[in-house]
Amino acid sequence: MNSFTYTRTEDVDTAVLERSSEQTSKFIAGGTNLIDLMKENVERPTRLIDITHLPLTSITDTVNGGLRLGALVTNADTAYNEQVIQRYPLLSQTILAGASPQLRNMATDGGNLLQRTRCYYFYDTATPCNKREPGSGCSAINGFNRIHAILGTAPDNSGLGQPQCIATHPSDMCVALAALEAEVRVTGINGERTIPFADFHRLPGNTPNIDNTLEPGELITSIDLPAKGFPKYYAYLKLRDRASYAFALVSVAVALEMDGDTITTARIALGGVAHKPWRKPEAEAKLIGKPATKENFQAAAELLLAGAQGFGHNTFKIELAKRAIVRALGQAAKLEPTA
Amino acid sequence: MSTPQKINKSVGKPISRVDGVEKVTGKAKYAAEFNVPDLAYGVVVSSAIAKGKIKSLDTSDALALDGVLQVFTHENRPKIAWFDISYNDQDAPPGSPFRPLYDATIKYSGQPIALVVAETFEVARYAATLIRADYEEATHETDLEANLHKARKPKSGIASLLKPPPPKPRGDFDKVYEEDPNKITGRYVHAAEHHNPMELFATTVVFEKGGKDGKGKLTIYDKTQGVTNSSMYVSQVFNIPSDDIRVLSPYMGGGFGSGLRPQYQLFLSVLAARELKRSVRVSLTRQQMFTFGHRPATVQNVALGALEDGTLNALCHDATGETSQFEDYTEIVVSWGGMLYPPKNVTMEYKVVPLDVYSPLDMRAPGGVTGMHALEVAMDELAYNLGMDPLQLRLKNYTDIDHNEDRPFSSKELRECFRQGAERFGWSSRNPEPRSMKKDHNLIGWGMATGIWDANQMPSRAEAVLMVNGKLRVSCATADIGTGTYTIMTQIAADTLGMPMEDVLFKLGDTDLPFSLISGGSWTAASVGSAVQEACQAVGKSLLKLAKKMPASPFKGVKWEDIEFADSHLRLKSDQSVAVSLQTLVDQNGGKAVRESVTSLPNAFKQKDYTRSAHSAVFAEVMVDEDLGTVKVTRVVSAIAAGRILNPKTSRSQILGGMVWGISKALEEESAMDHNFGRFMNHSLAEYHVAVNADIHDLDVIFVEEHDDIVNPLGVKGLGEIGIVGMPAAIANAVFHATGRRVRDLPITLDKLL
């Protein structure tokens, strides 16, 4: 870990100004990811700007009937918020499937979106990694890649050649936010903007060092949930190597609307399989107007996994993801028990 | 004569840990927590490659930093011992022990290549990132499977005394197996594992001027399972008079075998302290916890043959384990079948493959949990092959004789373990058909297995002092690696002299105390416990002498056999009213404490004709998601026969810990090696998975009564390892019963069941 300066700001504008005046500075929120990475010498900020005292710590209603999660609300406070539990139970459940109580008490909603991959090589500065050191190579492709991506790994230039990075985005919460079609509000030196969740994280292409579409120095101020919360038909299924405190090998967030047995709206987002939460509109469209049956779920699963590619240790994820999708859809449609 | 207050015996009672409050309030201090003025901090730099040479090591940027005191490397290290023997420790396998900072050669990935010492930990850590190593890489081999053709017999040495090679073949396995109507064979692959105790390896060396050779005196707080081991190592390697070294380790945040050998932070911190003439602390990082000993990766083959009635008459068990290029680490993997079962035609073979890794190191039930997994899964497979209940097959082949040695067990209540365990579990209602039990998507399975572990006793010294204030102080340089040693030794001492536990203080983990070997192999209770009992008895004998000298003593002519100690009194067995308080007796000693030390040796004469082992019967229930492959261990009953249970509470905790680890080993633990780099990659507790609370459900422990006066004077067998031994096989067998799929490799992760 290198030495750095530390400042704490009380308002958003100062935070953004400080951040953009020193390119190598970083915001620090709960610190549960950033400090680990600093200790491993992966992140080497010259300045930490503590944003935990910014007035972004509340959950409020939005004008269009949705809910605004301040960027600095903790994961725990979000998951246990009455409004979230009532209106967006999928989100609550998803957050609680992640990390541990202690971590969720510290971790913030903004920080959760920006947590970095858990790729072993990314964390080990003795090994090459394109995400950590662009151009050094990807150790995972021919290495130990049990936790790695099976979708969306193709490089730019029309998908030819070796992937540049097969890392996954490790968040659980983001899988639900993708399914719920949240929006991310950010403030930068040039003012505010809103990014649809589907556009927030990106695929690695040839620049795997860039995880998302935030401009340098932009601060997340809130995550806005739309009015539609799918409180009735939803499920989050997380498959991992132990029953708690492990990142997803594969996870599935499902949100449905049903008319009797017929599916009228379907959202399916996958975690643990790509550089971002994975959705496929064609697969969701395939379910609309169809009865909730295993066959229909299977067809959707096949579509979602179309083009999936394994790299050896992680090839099992393709079949696992398909089965998980079928199960989660069944749970959301209440054909299956959830436990 | 006083009227004594009644004091209940403590042995056999569920006594809470005497050090419990210290531990949960944070008062108990660990090696990295002893603070002294003017302490310097060392941070280790680890090699990035697995094999080759350091071409150059640029330390200039690090040295230029404010606060950096020195960077030690192979280029500037002081002279250290020349001969291999100086580096040997109490658990060293045959070979040439690893020497940190010795020369430019890189022998494994993560090898320490430099130690940065600075005024603060933060500066040292930053400086460590500034050191640039340039390597000349050589081709490394780290893949056991790819190098099986290099398997060879291990060399033997002192370690072979405790870990003898497998016995010679007997009968004619090939012929009998060929003709057997029922036979099975299988191959079992285990990943390497790391101990990963919660406490990181650390050493604080307190430096004082002076010493016999004028080069300073060292007080060393080390994370170790044996202070005498660390002290001998430091003395020999650095040529320091042993009087100038004191090693302390009052507490250990988990050992599991990882502290059986001096780890390299001990070497590095002592080196730095002597060179800088300053107190130095070196703590390893979690990643560096993956850069020394580990449970070796293994490949095993088991073949069993039986007659129609289930008589096991052919057994072949071979195993190949990984070792380093510099030492032949061995463990007992294949010999258990010949002890536990009576087949007449047996071959057992154990080989090693040297790879470019650090030497493996004993880890909870080393070899036993490995070999018994393969053997007991094979037994289950044979039972299915025979159409016989797995428990019936074990009863059919039950023996009270260890056929490897051709001698009886000193005691073996395994049959009773089977009976009580099966009854508690409800085994008799099991439908043997795989996939016969189902709830929603979950297939439910029941499996069982046997466990066995050696009950050894080592020589140990102990001292007991009845002080002038009537309190008893007992001591031994042994370790409490989290097992409850403090507590049971206090109990033994208190009961031997009929005192309340509050009046007894037991001290350990300090080389100023009477000598004891490393604490491992489940032998501490037996070895140190016997020494403590004998030391207290010696004090008792002195007290009897004092009693006889009292004016008008009622004890004149009374023999040792005629008296007992109870209620803090010495009294006649035949007439309890003839009693004298211990305080009165010590008062007779001319103002001095009554002090006795003993060396307790195993009674070889009594033990030699018997095999001494602890046994277990494990019954497990699992739920396997039929689509998703997730396994949940819903229920386990372990019935344990391990001699006398000194303290049912700490004993149960030991067994529970073993069972939890058994679940972890069966389903989760694996140090994942990237063979391109020859490096373990999941080097954090986020990615090296050990069982968490949510993985653990109903665990039930039964202690079966077992009387044994051959094993040692206390009749105890040790509980450190027996809890884990039968678990992986019981779980794997339950997974088979649930799914009909025989997974022979560990860990059984969900991908293996898709």
Ligand SMILES: Cc1cc2nc3c(=O)[nH]c(=O)nc-3n(C[C@H](O)[C@H](O)[C@H](O)COP(=O)(O)OP(=O)(O)OC[C@H]3O[C@@H](n4cnc5c(N)ncnc54)[C@H](O)[C@@H]3O)c2cc1C
């Ligand atoms: C052992 C372990 C297990 C875990 N398991 C899981 C799991 O199973 N599932 C899961 O989803 N997560 C898991 N996590 C990750 C955890 O959820 C994240 O670390 C956490 O959400 C990050 O939030 P934080 O506030 O601590 O972020 P920090 O560590 O403070 O920051 C992370 C990054 O976000 C940036 N940042 C933070 N806030 C803002 C903002 N408002 N605007 C702009 N930039 C910002 C920081 O500069 C930094 O780069 C685990 C973490 C650990 C350590």
Ligand code: SF4
């Ligand atoms: S997968 Fe991505 S993060 Fe991992 S080594 Fe390759 S480039 Fe680095």
